[in-house]
Amino acid sequence: MERIETAEALRERMGHWRRAGERIALVPTMGNLHAGHLTLVDCARERADRVVASVFVNPTQFGPGEDFAVYPRTPEADCAALAERGVDLAFLPTVAVMYPGGVPGAVRVEVGGPLTADLCGASRPGHFGGVATVVTKLFNLVQPDVAVFGQKDYQQLAVIRALVHELAMPIDIVGVPTRREADGLALSSRNQYLDPEQRARAPLIHAALSDSAAALRAGARDHAAIEADATARLAAAGFGVEYVRFVRPDDLQTPQGDESRLVLLVAARLGSTRLIDNIEVKISE
Amino acid sequence: MERIETAEALRERMGHWRRAGERIALVPTMGNLHAGHLTLVDCARERADRVVASVFVNPTQFGPGEDFAVYPRTPEADCAALAERGVDLAFLPTVAVMYPGGVPGAVRVEVGGPLTADLCGASRPGHFGGVATVVTKLFNLVQPDVAVFGQKDYQQLAVIRALVHELAMPIDIVGVPTRREADGLALSSRNQYLDPEQRARAPLIHAALSDSAAALRAGARDHAAIEADATARLAAAGFGVEYVRFVRPDDLQTPQGDESRLVLLVAARLGSTRLIDNIEVKISE
Numbered sequence: 001m002e003r004i005e006t007a008e009a010l011r012e013r014m015g016h017w018r019r020a021g022e023r024i025a026l027v028p029t030m031g032n033l034h035a036g037h038l039t040l041v042d043c044a045r046e047r048a049d050r051v052v053a054s055v056f057v058n059p060t061q062f063g064p065g066e067d068f069a070v071y072p073r074t075p076e077a078d079c080a081a082l083a084e085r086g087v088d089l090a091f092l093p094t095v096a097v098m099y100p101g102g103v104p105g106a107v108r109v110e111v112g113g114p115l116t117a118d119l120c121g122a123s124r125p126g127h128f129g130g131v132a133t134v135v136t137k138l139f140n141l142v143q144p145d146v147a148v149f150g151q152k153d154y155q156q157l158a159v160i161r162a163l164v165h166e167l168a169m170p171i172d173i174v175g176v177p178t179r180r181e182a183d184g185l186a187l188s189s190r191n192q193y194l195d196p197e198q199r200a201r202a203p204l205i206h207a208a209l210s211d212s213a214a215a216l217r218a219g220a221r222d223h224a225a226i227e228a229d230a231t232a233r234l235a236a237a238g239f240g241v242e243y244v245r246f247v248r249p250d251d252l253q254t255p256q257g258d259e260s261r262l263v264l265l266v267a268a269r270l271g272s273t274r275l276i277d278n279i280e281v282k283i284s285e
Numbered sequence: 286m287e288r289i290e291t292a293e294a295l296r297e298r299m300g301h302w303r304r305a306g307e308r309i310a311l312v313p314t315m316g317n318l319h320a321g322h323l324t325l326v327d328c329a330r331e332r333a334d335r336v337v338a339s340v341f342v343n344p345t346q347f348g349p350g351e352d353f354a355v356y357p358r359t360p361e362a363d364c365a366a367l368a369e370r371g372v373d374l375a376f377l378p379t380v381a382v383m384y385p386g387g388v389p390g391a392v393r394v395e396v397g398g399p400l401t402a403d404l405c406g407a408s409r410p411g412h413f414g415g416v417a418t419v420v421t422k423l424f425n426l427v428q429p430d431v432a433v434f435g436q437k438d439y440q441q442l443a444v445i446r447a448l449v450h451e452l453a454m455p456i457d458i459v460g461v462p463t464r465r466e467a468d469g470l471a472l473s474s475r476n477q478y479l480d481p482e483q484r485a486r487a488p489l490i491h492a493a494l495s496d497s498a499a500a501l502r503a504g505a506r507d508h509a510a511i512e513a514d515a516t517a518r519l520a521a522a523g524f525g526v527e528y529v530r531f532v533r534p535d536d537l538q539t540p541q542g543d544e545s546r547l548v549l550l551v552a553a554r555l556g557s558t559r560l561i562d563n564i565e566v567k568i569s570e
Contacts, residue, residue: 106398107451113391166392
């Protein structure tokens with residue numbers, strides 16, 4: 001596996017592969033890789049001749065008071081894991097490479113409108129703009145045919161699909177189902193912020209989502225009541241619940257009642273650790 | 286010359302040329318082509334195997350009360366001129382092709398900071414964001430190796446260079462000197478808004494710029510005084526002067542006194558017609 005840190009070296013390698021007619025997949029990550037990331041790599045592998053993984057903790061998607069400074073950075077272990085998984089190239093740019101005009105830089109890709117107005121967008125102003133900006137740069141540097149993202153970050157995935165659609169980027173976006181611990185907790189680098197007692201409680205998020213989904217599948221149609229039940233259950237267990245919300249999978253807007261699929265999204269804090277998760281629900285008529 | 290109106294047809298043609306190893310140049314225009322645009326085409330021709338010209342009056346770069354509705358649209362004449370000049374492909378998208386999420390759409394490329402805070406950016410809020418957004422889309426659709434823009438829109442050219450640099454787009458940006466009428470008036474589609482009497486006065490803009498540049502070259506160093514002279518001269522002739530300003534060519538910021546090159550930028554109205562022009566000045570020591 002090649003390990004590249006500059007835009008110039010990356011472009012040269014990409015140009016070489018592209019001229020050879022090879023199909024390129026990109027897996028953008030913030031590093032500190034876990035089994036969920038490696039599932040993205042496997043998905044990329046199936047869809048391309050060459051797999052590029054980027055490892056970059058993007059400063060502009062963290063807000064003031066968020067965990068940018070302490071976000072776990074483990075580049076050596078990340079590269080070892082990527083190499084073992086068959087990644088062809090790991091791209092580990094510095095902040096100066098990704099933000100040649102400084103941070104945040106003058107040029108910013110903003111995703112406004114209803115897709116980002118609510119849910120994580122409401123509590124993390126600027127977050128999705130930071131994501132859209134860095135993803136645009138990574139896409140322009142790598143020029144992949146396909147890019148792979150995890151469905152755990154459900155709103156992020158929707159934002160990236162909108163970005164690619166509206167800016168006419170010639171890239172297939174693939175979302176990969178969330179990997180979980182045996183007890184149901186969605187894999188996340190932020191899980192390691194949890195102390196043992198918090199870690200023991202954390203699977204309640206997935207349990208509450210699963211039970212809510214089961215209620216919907218069983219015929220319950222009062223979304224607000226199901227959301228309130230899940231919220232109360234999490235709050236009773238000490239979670240600071242930010243939202244528990246049924247939305248439409250495509251545009252993340254309030255269901256109108258005629259949907260055959262919904263997704264239930266949750267964001268909740270355990271102590272200072274913010275966790276998100278979601279579950280898709282197919283509604284039988 | 287092919288004439289294409291959809292993103293799908295454009296992508297297919299571009300993919301064909303790219304796989305054949307052909308170098309592609311893009312000339313983005315708003316149509317209503319004059320000799321200045323055709324000079325851009327010539328420049329593109331020299332730098333690529335294939336020349337694509339786009340004709341699209343971009344709604345998001347016009348502000349409220351600006352001339353979007355009446356901006357001259359002459360697609361048949363444009364295509365005839367492009368074909369005669371040896372353009373390989375004319376891309377004439379509809380608004381729905383360029384803005385699949387509607388106008389303005391949720392995704393917007395913003396260029397902030399000092400480059401857009403002043404000059405045309407001050408009087409046309411949102412203008413450069415509209416330019417950056419549509420140019421990003423055109424770049425993603427065509428994926429040119431080189432793109433050619435006129436130097437008459439000097440601040441726009443600087444914005445596009447920043448856009449390409451900061452978003453890591455693999456595209457060479459080429460600026461082409463302004464074409465002028467025999468009396469010095471910079472060619473512009475908006476010149477046709479002028480009535481005969483205004484048209485007769487319009488060359489004073491270039492005359493004032495030229496005389497100001499000559500003063501600088503002759504050793505005058507009081508920029509403010511030269512700017513004030515040019516402003517007064519234009520105002521006396523009935524122009525509504527928006528700005529006359531010496532700036533550094535690269536970042537369009539206030540000169541610090543050690544520059545070997547400056548550019549003098551002007552925006553002024555004749556009646557309701559807003560005209561811009563500029564002149565670069567090399568300063569001998």
